[in-house]
Amino acid sequence: MKSKPSSTEKQTPAPAALEHFVLKLYIAGQSPKSLNAIANIKKICEENLQGRYELKVIDLYEQPQLAQGDQIIALPTLIKKIPPPLRRIIGDLSDTERVLVGLDIQQA
Amino acid sequence: MMKSDSKSRASHPAGLKKSPTGIVGLDQITNGGLPQGRSTLVCGGTGCGKTLLAMEFLVRGATEFNEPGVFLSFEETIQDLTENVASLGFDLQKLVAQKKIVLDYVYIERSEIQQSGEYDLEGLFIRLGAAIDAIGARRVVLDTIETLFSGLPNPAILRAELRRLFRWLKEKGVTAILTGERGEKMLTRQGLEEYVSDCVIVLDHRVTEQTSSRRLRVIKYRGATHGTNEYPFLIDAEGFSVLPVTSLGLAHKASYERISSGIARLDAMLGGEGYFRGSSILISGTAGTGKSSLAAHFADAACHRGERVIYFSFEESPDQILRNMASIGINLQPWIKKGLLQIQATRPSSAGLETHLVKMHNVVNAFKPRVVILDPLNSFIFADNEIEVKSMLTRLVDYLKTEQITGLFTNLAQSSSLVGQTDVNISSVIDSWLLLRDIDSGSERNRGLSILKSRGMAHSNQIREFLLTGHGVELRDVYVGPEGVLTGSARLTKEAENEAAQLVHKQDVELRRIELERKRTTLKAQIAMLRAEFAVQEVASIKIIGQETAEKAQLAQGRVDMGVSRSVDEKPNKDKEDST
Numbered sequence: 299m300k301s302k303p304s305s306t307e308k309q310t311p312a313p314a315a316l317e318h319f320v321l322k323l324y325i326a327g328q329s330p331k332s333l334n335a336i337a338n339i340k341k342i343c344e345e346n347l348q349g350r351y352e353l354k355v356i357d358l359y360e361q362p363q364l365a366q367g368d369q370i371i372a373l374p375t376l377i378k379k380i381p382p383p384l385r386r387i388i389g390d391l392s393d394t395e396r397v398l399v400g401l402d403i404q405q406a
Numbered sequence: 407m408m409k410s411d412s413k414s415r416a417s418h419p420a421g422l423k424k425s426p427t428g429i430v431g432l433d434q435i436t437n438g439g440l441p442q443g444r445s446t447l448v449c450g451g452t453g454c455g456k457t458l459l460a461m462e463f464l465v466r467g468a469t470e471f472n473e474p475g476v477f478l479s480f481e482e483t484i485q486d487l488t489e490n491v492a493s494l495g496f497d498l499q500k501l502v503a504q505k506k507i508v509l510d511y512v513y514i515e516r517s518e519i520q521q522s523g524e525y526d527l528e529g530l531f532i533r534l535g536a537a538i539d540a541i542g543a544r545r546v547v548l549d550t551i552e553t554l555f556s557g558l559p560n561p562a563i564l565r566a567e568l569r570r571l572f573r574w575l576k577e578k579g580v581t582a583i584l585t586g587e588r589g590e591k592m593l594t595r596q597g598l599e600e601y602v603s604d605c606v607i608v609l610d611h612r613v614t615e616q617t618s619s620r621r622l623r624v625i626k627y628r629g630a631t632h633g634t635n636e637y638p639f640l641i642d643a644e645g646f647s648v649l650p651v652t653s654l655g656l657a658h659k660a661s662y663e664r665i666s667s668g669i670a671r672l673d674a675m676l677g678g679e680g681y682f683r684g685s686s687i688l689i690s691g692t693a694g695t696g697k698s699s700l701a702a703h704f705a706d707a708a709c710h711r712g713e714r715v716i717y718f719s720f721e722e723s724p725d726q727i728l729r730n731m732a733s734i735g736i737n738l739q740p741w742i743k744k745g746l747l748q749i750q751a752t753r754p755s756s757a758g759l760e761t762h763l764v765k766m767h768n769v770v771n772a773f774k775p776r777v778v779i780l781d782p783l784n785s786f787i788f789a790d791n792e793i794e795v796k797s798m799l800t801r802l803v804d805y806l807k808t809e810q811i812t813g814l815f816t817n818l819a820q821s822s823s824l825v826g827q828t829d830v831n832i833s834s835v836i837d838s839w840l841l842l843r844d845i846d847s848g849s850e851r852n853r854g855l856s857i858l859k860s861r862g863m864a865h866s867n868q869i870r871e872f873l874l875t876g877h878g879v880e881l882r883d884v885y886v887g888p889e890g891v892l893t894g895s896a897r898l899t900k901e902a903e904n905e906a907a908q909l910v911h912k913q914d915v916e917l918r919r920i921e922l923e924r925k926r927t928t929l930k931a932q933i934a935m936l937r938a939e940f941a942v943q944e945v946a947s948i949k950i951i952g953q954e955t956a957e958k959a960q961l962a963q964g965r966v967d968m969g970v971s972r973s974v975d976e977k978p979n980k981d982k983e984d985s986t
Contacts, residue, residue, distance in 0.1 A: 326528040334523070358529060369513045371527035372558060384518055388558070392523035394411035400520035 428466025430647030450609030488970035514557030620756030638760025668707030691842030
């Protein structure tokens with residue numbers, strides 16, 4: 299299932315495939331879920347968005363005030379604001395396909 | 407987790423501390439407030455006032471009990487929330503600026519969210535924790551946390567996390583209110599009551615006979631006794647108020663003070679001094695027998711004493727009452743201007759009984775009157791809600807009595823013959839019961855007043871005729887004679903007849919008096935004449951007696967002279983003379 303998104307399969311992802319991605323990953327300290335999420339998203343980005351993504355990891359234990367602004371309830375949460383639309387993916391990101399669909403990199 | 411649970415259980419025997427809500431009545435029902443440091447579930451249907459209850463708990467905590475609070479809203483934005491409660495007089499912006507309250511709106515949009523792998527609600531914990539720490543909050547509201555179930559995937563995770571949340575709140579030592587929408591079979595849609603085991607309050611908003619009423623019930627309060635009944639509550643400009651009146655029992659003080667009914671003759675009938683202060687008075691009668699007029703008299707008298715009066719009218723507008731009472735010479739307008747009298751006119755159907763009751767409570771609380779008038783009471787009785795009306799009246803009377811307020815209620819009876827029966831339901835809470843009725847006689851309709859009962863005083867058992875005149879109500883004795891009870895023209899005729907008869911009788915008496923006088927004068931004259939005759943005889947007699955004495959003396963002198971001339975021995979002569 300870890301196939302690369304191919305622009306020939308569907309029409310819509312084609313422009314998205316070239317777009318620049320800005321991602322924020324909210325985690326809570328060194329919990330297993332947090333560590334897994336970091337590892338998972340790094341792998342997914344490297345495999346799918348190489349060279350055209352920014353990933354910022356925010357530990358809410360250190361910056362709790364940020365939770366309100368980005369409406370964080372569940373952890374870990376991955377937020378994609380650019381390119382629009384806004385998407386949130388919650389969980390340790392172990393289901394790669396869900397992540398790709400969630401980020402509009404791959405169609406469901 | 408298990409550790410913290412057992413720890414909190416162990417602290418139970420120390421006695422449950424309570425966090426006062428500051429909400430009128432609710433603290434009474436719960437004997438002091440919500441369980442401190444624990445979570446309370448407030449559930450109910452849409453629009454039943456959950457959010458307002460929770461918000462008032464928070465605002466009162468921040469303003470009255472120095473307990474800052476955090477409001478985590480899952481449904482309304484901060485702006486909406488601020489605007490909504492501004493109508494209750496709560497200035498959230500100010501409280502937020504003073505760092506007494508933190509408002510946080512949790513936005514969850516299901517369509518934005520994807521799940522990939524395991525997640526938890528640590529973000530919520532961190533967020534809530536940060537808010538609590540920021541202002542040192544002692545109170546927390548989560549409104550409505552169930553929104554999480556529709557916003558986030560995987561209910562199994564959510565349930566586990568909620569359980570953790572409630573334990574965490576307990577560890578934090580904050581007093582929390584969670585709200586929940588009423589479910590079909592359970593109290594809440596997601597069965598929150600399973601997790602919150604300390605206190606559960608259910609709000610209800612029901613409609614009967616096209617009028618709505620709100621009720622509150624404490625279903626559960628672990629470790630403490632609480633009122634278990636359904637209590638009516640109201641949300642108005644002052645916020646939330648719950649009426650726990652039935653819990654007050656029968657402990658009110660009874661005053662010995664008497665107050666005038668405003669009608670001297672009626673006072674005389676009521677043991678000579680009028681009603682007891684703080685008693686409840688019912689005036690019942692058929693249509694047009696003058697119930698309102700009696701009530702207006704009473705109000706007028708109270709205002710004259712400088713006491714405040716609230717007149718609740720359920721049939722007439724204030725203007726109409728003023729005009730109608732002016733027609734019988736009772737001018738209430740000045741009392742309104744002076745601020746002694748307040749006329750509150752509402753339609754009985756405008757709200758449910760309980761709402762009326764709470765409203766009346768609030769008005770009474772704010773105005774602090776000594777006299778409250780309800781005119782008429784039975785506008786509330788619709789189809790078969792007499793029992794409810796009785797319970798409402800009982801509550802009202804209880805409340806008025808504890809406040810030492812005299813309550814006067816009027817009641818429109820359907821037919822004079824049934825008066826005694828139809829009102830039995832409410833009569834038990836009434837101290838003085840006046841009965842007004844029509845008396846049909848001589849093709850006339852007249853009014854009669856009698857006292858059916860009046861607790862604690864020797865009251866008259868007489869029926870008085872009740873007249874509405876240009877200068878108020880007048881009571882007259884009815885004519886009771888061989889012809890029966892006479893009122894109105896018949897009474898007047900009878901009275902005229904009596905007067906005539908009396909006049910004749912009076913003249914008779916006068917005649918006899920004159921006769922007697924004449925006799926006395928005659929007798930006196932006779933006595934004078936006899937006296938005069940006697941005086942004449944007396945003078946004559948005295949004269950004769952005088953002559954005789956003089957003759958005797960002359961005779962004796964003659965004898966002495968003769969003796970002297972005959973040279974008789976003086977001594978024997980003298981003895982002889984002495985013996986004669």
